[in-house]
Amino acid sequence: MSGKLVVVSNRIPTGAPSSGGLVVALHDALTRSGGVWVGAHPDQDAGDPESLTEIASGDYDRLAFHLSEDDYENYYLGFANSVLWPLCHGRVDLVEISRAYEAAYLGVNARVARLLAPRIGPDDMVWIHDYHFLPLAVELRRLGVTARIGFFLHIPFPPLSALSTLPTPGDFAAWLSAFDLVGLQTRRDTAACLEMFRADPRAEFMTDGTVKFHDRTVSVRSFPIGIDADSFAEAARAPDPEAELGVDTGADLVIGVDRLDYSKGLPNRFRAFGAFLDGRAGSDAPRASLLQIAPPTRERVAAYRAIRTELEEISGRLNGAHSELDWTPIRYIHRGVERSTLARLYRRARACLVTSLADGMNLVAKEYVAAQDPENPGVLILSRFAGAAEDMTEALLVNPYDIDEMAAAIETALTMPIEERRRRHAHSLRVVRDTHVTRWAQSVLGCLATCPPTLSLRATP
Numbered sequence: 419m420s421g422k423l424v425v426v427s428n429r430i431p432t433g434a435p436s437s438g439g440l441v442v443a444l445h446d447a448l449t450r451s452g453g454v455w456v457g458a459h460p461d462q463d464a465g466d467p468e469s470l471t472e473i474a475s476g477d478y479d480r481l482a483f484h485l486s487e488d489d490y491e492n493y494y495l496g497f498a499n500s501v502l503w504p505l506c507h508g509r510v511d512l513v514e515i516s517r518a519y520e521a522a523y524l525g526v527n528a529r530v531a532r533l534l535a536p537r538i539g540p541d542d543m544v545w546i547h548d549y550h551f552l553p554l555a556v557e558l559r560r561l562g563v564t565a566r567i568g569f570f571l572h573i574p575f576p577p578l579s580a581l582s583t584l585p586t587p588g589d590f591a592a593w594l595s596a597f598d599l600v601g602l603q604t605r606r607d608t609a610a611c612l613e614m615f616r617a618d619p620r621a622e623f624m625t626d627g628t629v630k631f632h633d634r635t636v637s638v639r640s641f642p643i644g645i646d647a648d649s650f651a652e653a654a655r656a657p658d659p660e661a662e663l664g665v666d667t668g669a670d671l672v673i674g675v676d677r678l679d680y681s682k683g684l685p686n687r688f689r690a691f692g693a694f695l696d697g698r699a700g701s702d703a704p705r706a707s708l709l710q711i712a713p714p715t716r717e718r719v720a721a722y723r724a725i726r727t728e729l730e731e732i733s734g735r736l737n738g739a740h741s742e743l744d745w746t747p748i749r750y751i752h753r754g755v756e757r758s759t760l761a762r763l764y765r766r767a768r769a770c771l772v773t774s775l776a777d778g779m780n781l782v783a784k785e786y787v788a789a790q791d792p793e794n795p796g797v798l799i800l801s802r803f804a805g806a807a808e809d810m811t812e813a814l815l816v817n818p819y820d821i822d823e824m825a826a827a828i829e830t831a832l833t834m835p836i837e838e839r840r841r842r843h844a845h846s847l848r849v850v851r852d853t854h855v856t857r858w859a860q861s862v863l864g865c866l867a868t869c870p871p872t873l874s875l876r877a878t879p
């Protein structure tokens with residue numbers, strides 16, 4: 419690559435990235451090529467919205483744009499997280515259509531483009547992350563940016579029918595057509611994106627598989643994201659956390675780790691654990707405990723407050739019904755824990771529950787597999803609606819709407835013979851190794867560097 423790399427993402431790391439993951443992969447890519455990482459300033463109303471603030475510099479610069487309280491409300495909590503997030507996660511019922519949200523979303527993207535455009539040279543590569551910035555390439559092209567621009571959507575691509583809930587349903591296709599490359603998590607997402615273009619009379623399919631839209635061409639491909647399995651395994655092998663965490667050593671540990679988000683299927687997971695406990699009542703099977711770590715997120719959005727209340731009610735009811743003096747079956751921790759603690763807890767757990775109703779990939783599934791002892795591994799119970807299920811076909815795949823099936827899967831996991839556990843784990847571990855996050859970043863950037871050039875440099879209407 420002759421120019422520099424420009425990365426845009428909602429969050430921008432303020433300190434040195436300390437653990438393997440997306441942040442480290444992007445940090446490494448930027449360190450190799452030099453460049454700039456642009457994201458929202460962590461403090462709202464902290465500076466001039468018409469300029470970028472340098473957060474840190476070293477091998478590359480980190481620059482932050484500023485969001486006013488109004489931007490945060492209408493762009494971030496509003497259009498991004500009360501329109502696009504539910505839309506992409508199959509919760510059209512939660513979509514809040516609002517002209518103020520839409521105006522703020524378009525306004526923030528236009529402003530970020532104005533701040534960014536003068537810093538982008540024709541030989542640079544721009545990599546934009548996620549649903550906060552769908553219209554950013556349109557805005558950059560309008561300002562004359564001719565550099566290659568790639569996009570990666572971390573969350574599911576919405577079905578065509580859901581797109582009709584947007585104020586202007588055709589926007590999605592027009593926004594995406596201004597990128598040279600649209601990267602998605604799964605083959606299913608790629609199919610959904612191509613279906614959208616197929617249904618749009620402005621789009622034409624080329625023989626090389628690219629989509630021509632007005633005077634531009636865009637490539638659409640899947641790049642399943644992953645983790646740094648070795649770094650996770652190393653953290654997991656550190657001394658056992660039982661003592662410091664007080665994990666009940668007398669019970670089989672089942673773990674769940676999710677931001678407290680309605681897309682993660684937590685109420686049904688708790689209900690399934692309750693049904694599993696009901697199924698074991700009166701038997702002399704060993705006790706099992708569910709440890710659910712669920713750090714809060716987006717609490718100013720009503721749907722997130724509602725899910726919190728619902729979970730507290732379900733876990734309270736189940737614990738009331740099943741607890742003994744020396745055993746609490748569901749431990750629900752509504753805060754984050756250290757990554758090193760998390761890794762060791764994964765290794766200690768006999769099973770992990772990932773029961774998303776919709777999920778771009780789900781990295782917890784991959785972290786759990788990486789953290790296991792290959793000689794005595796635990797069992798991953800995985801929703802077939804998580805992107806991870808497309809390749810991790812030897813996990814115990816479940817329908818997160820079917821409580822009885824999930825309850826049976828917990829029983830199967832905790833009683834699975836060791837040979838079967840090893841066989842399933844070995845397959846899942848191969849998938850995790852094949853999708854290493856550094857290689858993922860390299861393959862997106864490699865593809866962006868070589869994908870067919872745009873047909874014309876005229877702005878997209």
Ligand code: GDG
Nearest residue numbers: 572643676677713753754755756757777778779780781782
């Ligand atoms: C989006 C997409 C896609 C969670 N609690 C704690 C903690 N975590 C870490 C996990 C994992 C990460 O957060 C969550 O990643 P997921 O992939 O599971 O889910 P989202 O946050 O929704 O991520 C998703 C992802 O983007 C990447 O493209 O896979 O589909 O929705 O790494 O470990 N980490 C620590 N303490 C916690 O309490 N340290």
